[in-house]
Amino acid sequence: MDAYISVQPAATQQVLHEIRRTIHAAVPDAGEMISYGIPTITIGGHYVVYFAAWAHHISVYPVPRGDEGLATELAPYLSGKGTLKFxxxxxxxxxxIAKVAAQLAAEKR
Incomplete structure (x- = not known):
């Protein structure tokens, strides 16, 4: 994951480091790996949440389901069926993003 982050522009690296820290705070027992070429946070070796840097945005995948309040908060960032764009x-x-990670982790447990 460090290698993925290190090749991004400096400002994007800062954002990615903060997203990584944020997700680990929300899912303290999480692991990390690269899957599909992007950073992936895992629990017990199974993916919980992916995030990726693009030229003009950060994407977080997938979108959690089943929490209407969270869905309302996420609505401005929805891009396609399973992607959040920031x-x-x-x-x-x-x-x-912490709420997304915590919800996705809860869905995996």
Whole structure:
């Protein structure tokens, strides 16, 4: 994961490091791996959440289901069926990413 982050532009690296830290805080027993070429947070070797850097945004996959309140918060960031896009030109809602990670982890347990 460090290698993936290190090849991104400096400002994007900072965002990725904070997303990584945020997810680990929300899912303290999580592991890490690269899957499909992108950073993946795991529990017991099974994926929980993926995140990836793009030229103008960070994507987080998949979108958690079943929590209507969270779905409302995520609506502005939905891009397609299972992707959240967070524009790099705007403030990244790390607290929302923490909620996503915690919900996805709860779904895996």
């Amino acid at each position: 524009p790099l030109a705007k403030e990244i809602p790390f607290d929302l």
